[in-house]
């Protein structure tokens with residue numbers, strides 16, 4: 001029915017938002033899912049992240065995880081007319097791996113987008129949690145289990161890319177100010193998701 005994705009740099013508040021949405025959108029019975037890690041392929045991705053073996057290997061594993069995620073979770077749920085809410089999705093690749101593959105392969109973003117062409121599903125709506133880098137780093141310093149992406153220079157480039165995507169696709173992206181109070185963020189996003197679902201129903205009735 002409707003595919004909604006949540007994006008943003010590490011520390012932007014996605015996990016916090018997701019927990020709130022689980023409560024406030026319960027009546028819509030959404031399928032909550034995530035990348036990486038909705039399938040067993042995600043275990044390989046986590047291992048690749050931890051071992052930092054090779055950026056191309058890491059990128060292709062993220063794409064493999066996406067394929068498995070679509071096949072086993074997203075497509076079946078959409079076929080049953082469910083609302084799917086994914087914590088990270090293809091835009092994470094276009095933002096993060098375009099940075100980790102800089103100088104490794106030519107035109108990494110184009111390469112990454114081409115890898116998704118023709119079989120991936122474009123989300124109906126993407127909420128981008130935007131936050132000043134210093135605040136994201138301050139929030140992350142309170143969390144354990146840091147990933148190699150969580151460096152100032154990387155996060156800055158990743159967020160700049162996300163912002164470019166939002167400018168290029170203003171109908172799909174909604175930029176959310178993650179410095180707002182947690183409840184205000186959750187209330188705004190929950191309201192906007194309800195609107196997307198209502199519009200989806202109207203479209204199907206036409």
Ligand SMILES: Nc1ncnc2c1ncn2[C@@H]1O[C@H](COP(=O)(O)OP(=O)(O)O)[C@@H](O)[C@H]1O
Nearest residue numbers: 010011012013014015016017139178180181182
């Ligand atoms: N809107 C907010 N205002 C203040 N602190 C927040 C907000 N959202 C999340 N946090 C805090 O920031 C930290 C990182 O948030 P988290 O949801 O884990 O981020 P992410 O999943 O995007 O890495 C957590 O300690 C969380 O409690």
Ligand SMILES: Cc1cn([C@H]2C[C@H](O)[C@@H](COP(=O)(O)OP(=O)(O)O)O2)c(=O)[nH]c1=O
Nearest residue numbers: 010035036062088089092093096097147149
């Ligand atoms: C889905 C995805 C995640 N990532 C990165 C973002 C995170 O640093 C890391 C793990 O994702 P995640 O578990 O969502 O981390 P967090 O909850 O801290 O946001 O993987 C990519 O680089 N590319 C991708 O395609």
